[in-house]
Amino acid sequence: MLKLALNLFRAFFISNVMSNYPSFLSKNDLILVISPSGVVDKEEVLKGARLLEKAGFKVEFSLNAFNAHFKFGAKHQERLADLQFALDHKIAKAIYCARGGFGITHIIDELNWSQFKQNPKWIIGFSDITALLHTTYLNGFPSLHASVLQGLPRLSGDYQNKLIESLSGNISGLNATSTFNKSGKASGQLIGGNLSLLVHQIGTQTELDYRNKILFIEEVAEPLYHIDRMMLQLKRAGKLENLVGLVVGQFSNLTEDKSIYGQSVEEVILAHCEGYDFPIGFNFHIGHGEVNVALFHGAEVELVVENGVAKLTYG
Template sequence: MIKIPPYLKKGDTIGITCPAGFMAKEKAQICINTLQRWGFHVMVGKTLGSNSTNYFSGTDEERRDELQAMLDDVNINAILCGRGGYGVGRIIDQLDFTKFKKKPKWIIGFSDITVLHSHIYTNVKIASLHAPMAAAFNEGENEFIQSLQKALAGKKTSYKLSPHPFNKNGTAIGELVGGNLSLLAHLTGTSSDINTRNKILFIEDIGEQIYSIDRMLYQLKRSGKLDNLAGLIIGGFTDIKDTDRPFGKTVYEVIQEIVAAYSYPVCFNFPVSHGKENYALKVGVKYELKVTNKAVQLKEK
């Protein structure tokens, strides 16, 4: 049974940390200002705008220790990851979730934070938030940022969108799992791997070659991750590249071909991505996915 962390109220504290790639503090200032305007206290970790001279926001030990401290701190009610990139996989096995399990809090982020979402879902059985991170606030307080605010406040999410010609109609009910396709493929066989049986799986990615997307989807297919889903949500695939000799299919055509044999509903072009369109989704929480010729709706149960 998945446990839902307490929802936030005014006066609660959100910690901001960068457990993966480096982020300049000034790029998070609008985020900090917005969270404060929403009525939250903000505790900024040293990894945000750190003195790191390489890709990461600090050494493995620095990033691990700061995230561990925020996980353990009973005065912090949610943890917003400043950015993703790469790095959580280097520290995930060194984290201790004992205190976090006793007093859970919302972990917020996407991209490389998929590692945290998946690990916590599988091993700690606590829901988390796949949602915009600090830099997204620089786009303005749009509906995607507002979806994070509503999710933190405990409002049940319901998203409706136009149909896509590749969709497969049907209704699915199940716990929502997923995130970045590259990370989900890399987590296969690790302690952070997820059991997708009877789940609604969502995937998105950025900056990959079309053949790499094809390869990672076959990794999920061959490892049984696509066999017994309740439903599948295909998000945005941004900045996708092709080889000099074309692969011959678009990303969505690749996905459509791979999932053709399955009978569960499939929704394409859902607004979850590395781009501006990135709705907050509660990982581990039960949703209903309804795909028809007229519309698609993803509704929290």
Template structure:
């Protein structure tokens, strides 16, 4: 699915509304890579907080899933709404001509759905965030993966890390979204996987409740490895929960033996490195830092 100069990349919004002006910085960057940018009808559309009605967002995404001349689909932003349109999408033509589907946050639902169907996708920065200060590395990591360049990541050690090595398919994304799709047709088997998690704007007790649920569903016990990204803008109640986000996660994973890497640069901060969902990877968590690299392409 590697891109080359002259290829078409579509921008659609599967969730919250966006304006053409908000997309322009990303369009300029994508064009500088030699790509032809095509905008969906959802860019500039409005239906309350959404980028058009469910029917419009679904048909817009379906159009580009079906169009073999479009080599990648870039979701404009997150927010809320992607899960509302998943069950009526048809992936028949997409299966004949797979392409990158790119985004994060609310787009986690789409990544999970694609993984369940057997396709890789790309958890990466979205156009709404291209102008954000400090996003240069995130944008460059997206470019490298889109154009098939080799990429691996090294991150500093963290006090909470659990050392070890793991190999498995890389899966995950936004914890709140993964939590809400359990039991749906987008849910998938976590056993033997390297799971990565991030979240934004959640109460600490919500985070605890979601992790309890994942654990009770058997999602954590047979992981190969765990990567914890940004837990941004967490909230607390008047009576404090008593632990921060990383402490909560450490508690719920302490009974298992798989390696855990904390503070990986993925999530709702500017330094949001691109990750290939569904691709086999190797994670090494050592005393001097952590390393993530891909082993094979599907």
């Protein structure tokens, strides 16, 4: 009876979480493309848009999507206006960020989410867009941590297809193998993103509660001492001690290696997690690479790590 009651509770809980999911996309649904952070490569964005159109979706660009203001996709108020327009849109089913880079945190606190809550839609992106995914989560909705549109043509063909299929709700779990994996089993909501952005949210309106969560992290083009410092910041801020699991994605194009710093990135992460009993899975295909797998940020997941293999599955 107890097992039956627990199963019924779990089903009820998942159904309530799923009820907050925006509608998955069907053919001819509209995707809005915005550039809320860095300046974009127009040709690559257009290539990405053609892939979406080939899959049967309609694509429209925000007014300032191809503007440029120094390093930014447009002036702060122009990017804010485009993002607010997209959040408020009554027909679109998804908002696809053209690029990460830097800039979303300049405008993130000025957004009004009231219309979005009436017409929720999938927000898609990663890297700097991590802050937007967090804000979406804090407003009660999941989002899609996946390649920005500019990066979609650069993914290998299978991963392009998997990302596009995820827009229709067709998404599966992930497996990863590493000698650094730490065994264990955990269930909880999946949150996370780019490590730099996670650290930058601490003490702000978009800071997340990490308690009882499964955290995923990825990073690009950082020296190992930056990784060390950021992991230490998470630890000192109390973000690691109440996790139930950790999923480590790609740490690509690092500007230091173990011969310089004395530790590998895996060893740095394990050192800061020493003393905690949650499972850790390394080498997941999440991040700045040609095999960036889409994840539902905010979804209920299970992480099982045993015999060097980590498996992440949706609840």
